């Protein structure tokens with residue numbers, strides 16, 4: 001199975017490195033000519049994944065047309081760009097493995113829904129989980145959820161992408177795998193705020209637990225399975241990104257918690273903090289589904305410039321409720 005990767009950011013590059021395990025050929029499309037040149041000439045991506053010696057069997061290209069002939073395409077651009085990039089890619093019935101974590105603004109579509117709309121004949125899979133790109137690229141042990149409805153596709157992709165340090169767990173719950181990854185980015189911003197504002201470890205643990213309740217309510221309303229939400233792509237990734245400044249979303253939250261404005265914190269950054277884009281659309285989608293997501297709403301207010309003290313006070317002043325409700 002010849003793998004093509006769409007997106008030469010940190011995660012696309014790390015996944016190309018995984019797929020190149022055992023000196024297998026991998027094609028990688030990157031948007032930036034300097035990234036294409038650095039990968040082909042020096043086997044490095046100093047722009048997005050500095051300090052990693054890439055496999056020489058990874059070949060980078062600047063034209064999406066060069067990916068034709070691949071047996072599966074990993075889609076690893078930021079969520080808000082997936083539609084445009086897929087529309088430029090000749091896909092046909094080639095399986096698409098979606099690795100971006102987010103919900104499309106405007107349409108409120110999960111990325112799998114976007115992919116199916118743009119390429120109705122392409123089977124869709126989702127790869128998601130607790131996976132800091134730099135750790136994966138360094139060969140540290142990592143486990144992910146690999147979800148696809150089709151049994152054969154799931155097995156073929158798991159076999160092809162598994163490596164001694166990279167362990168996919170198969171699932172047929174595509175929607176569940178997607179929702180965990182999208183929602184945890186928003187909750188990671190909230191946990192970063194707790195850190196930045198010095199609200200303490202108790203508050204962070206409470207946010208993780210109540211955030212997971214929120215993720216579960218939304219996921220179940222959208223057809224996800226509870227065990228997927230409690231697995232690697234849901235709870236696993238939530239715990240990772242809510243506890244480390246290696247997370248761009250958590251770091252954005254730390255900045256907000258210290259009193260920075262979202263605009264200033266997001267300006268000029270070359271890397272993506274998906275939660276900032278997902279939060280408003282997730283809040284809309286939750287309202288549409290009749291699901292209460294107070295932490296997500298709080299993140300939206302903070303991103304829109306509300307003061308931390310007011311947002312925290314509002315969150316804590318909500319009526320008391322049953323834990324399982």
Ligand SMILES: NC(=O)C1=CN([C@@H]2O[C@H](COP(=O)(O)OP(=O)(O)OC[C@H]3O[C@@H](n4cnc5c(N)ncnc54)[C@H](O)[C@@H]3O)[C@@H](O)[C@H]2O)C=CC1
Pocket residue numbers: 007008009010011012013030031032048076077078079081085099100101102131132133134270271272274
């Ligand atoms: N970095 C990580 O550790 C992980 C990232 N992800 C997800 O992977 C996706 C990609 O993130 P990263 O690789 O981290 O990106 P990154 O933050 O390292 O780099 C930004 C990427 O955005 C691309 N980009 C910017 N403008 C674009 C446009 N108009 N059209 C297409 N692409 C554009 C850049 O070419 C670059 O590849 C995100 O959804 C992220 O949540 C998932 C798991 C781990």
Ligand SMILES: O=C(CO)COP(=O)(O)O
Pocket residue numbers: 101129130131132133185188237240241246247248249250272273274
């Ligand atoms: O998704 C990730 C780890 O699983 C990366 O998180 P950040 O995008 O917050 O850095």
